[in-house]
Amino acid sequence: MDQIAKNSQATLKPRPKAKKVREPGYSRIAHLIREEIFGGRVKAGDRLKVSDIAKRYGTSTNPAREALQVLEGEGLVTIMPNRGASVREINEDMLQNVFDLKIILWAYIVKSFVESATPDEIAELRRHQEQCEEAVHKGDYAAYHKANVAFHDFIVDHHFNSEAVAIIRKHDRWLQALSKSDPLNLAQMRRSIAEHWRIVEAVENGETEEAARAIEEHLMNTQTAFQDRLRRKRLKKAD
Numbered sequence: 524m525d526q527i528a529k530n531s532q533a534t535l536k537p538r539p540k541a542k543k544v545r546e547p548g549y550s551r552i553a554h555l556i557r558e559e560i561f562g563g564r565v566k567a568g569d570r571l572k573v574s575d576i577a578k579r580y581g582t583s584t585n586p587a588r589e590a591l592q593v594l595e596g597e598g599l600v601t602i603m604p605n606r607g608a609s610v611r612e613i614n615e616d617m618l619q620n621v622f623d624l625k626i627i628l629w630a631y632i633v634k635s636f637v638e639s640a641t642p643d644e645i646a647e648l649r650r651h652q653e654q655c656e657e658a659v660h661k662g663d664y665a666a667y668h669k670a671n672v673a674f675h676d677f678i679v680d681h682h683f684n685s686e687a688v689a690i691i692r693k694h695d696r697w698l699q700a701l702s703k704s705d706p707l708n709l710a711q712m713r714r715s716i717a718e719h720w721r722i723v724e725a726v727e728n729g730e731t732e733e734a735a736r737a738i739e740e741h742l743m744n745t746q747t748a749f750q751d752r753l754r755r756k757r758l759k760k761a762d
Contacts, residue, residue: 549589552580554696556590560599560610561700567612571600597693613701615753621694622746628691629742630735632682633722637731644681645727651677652719659712667712668702674719698749705752714744 556576559565576587591608594600598617602608611617640648651674658666675695682688707715718741725734 549586549593552576552582552586552590553593555580556594557597557599557697557700558703560613561697561703565610567610569610571608571610573607597697599697613697613753614757615750618746618749618753621698622742622749624690625694626739626742628687629738632684632687632691633678633726633734633738634731635682636678637726637729637734640681640726644677648674648677648726649723652716652723655719656716659709659716662709664706664712668699668706671715672699701749701752707748711748715741718744 556565556571565571571591573584573587573591576582576590577584580587591600591602595602595608598621599611599613600608601611651670654670655667655674658664658670672695679688679691718737721737722734722741725731725737
């Protein structure tokens with residue numbers, strides 16, 4: 524084969540296909556909208572149009588519509604026939620309902636953890652708590668928030684009741700987003716780690732009822748902190 528033919532064959536070689544850009548899935552879009560709601564960039568009562576969401580996040584309408592359905596399930600969005608979706612007001616009554624459920628479910632989950640946790644798992648829970656405490660000593664809220672989520676997730680991840688876990692996960696996602704927009708102060712973080720230690724000690728001692736009482740007190744104080752934030756925002760808006 525002469526050189527011209529070789530060059531012609533080289534020229535005719537198929538080019539590699541360009542990689543297709545993967546559009547964000549509905550869970551990612553739901554996460555981004557959730558962050559916008561709790562960051563105050565999307566207000567209560569704002570309309571959420573599927574076409575606008577698809578355009579903003581570079582996706583098709585189906586993932587955008589599914590994301591709104593996820594947020595409706597979390598209570599952050601209302602979808603009305605012929606009217607579309609809008610952002611629900613996150614108020615003190617809504618928060619009360621959420622924590623009423625959380626307190627019941629967490630008492631159930633932490634009791635199970637006390638009864639089933641291995642020595643290695645108990646040691647791991649303590650390590651998460653030590654990371655929380657270290658972050659508070661440094662006054663590092665971002666590190667504290669990360670360690671605090673890991674502490675609670677570690678207990679939940681070991682539970683067998685997927686339905687109970689799903690409800691907790693649903694509420695935790697938006698409480699964590701709300702925490703980012705209005706973080707705890709140092710005194711509140713110190714109170715939180717003291718309550719964590721009470722939970723850890725109850726787990727280490729195999730005390731199921733004490734662990735349930737400790738998590739209940741912890742959640743009630745957390746609820747008070749969130750309620751105070753919402754109350755301040757409501758009063759500020761009224762002014």
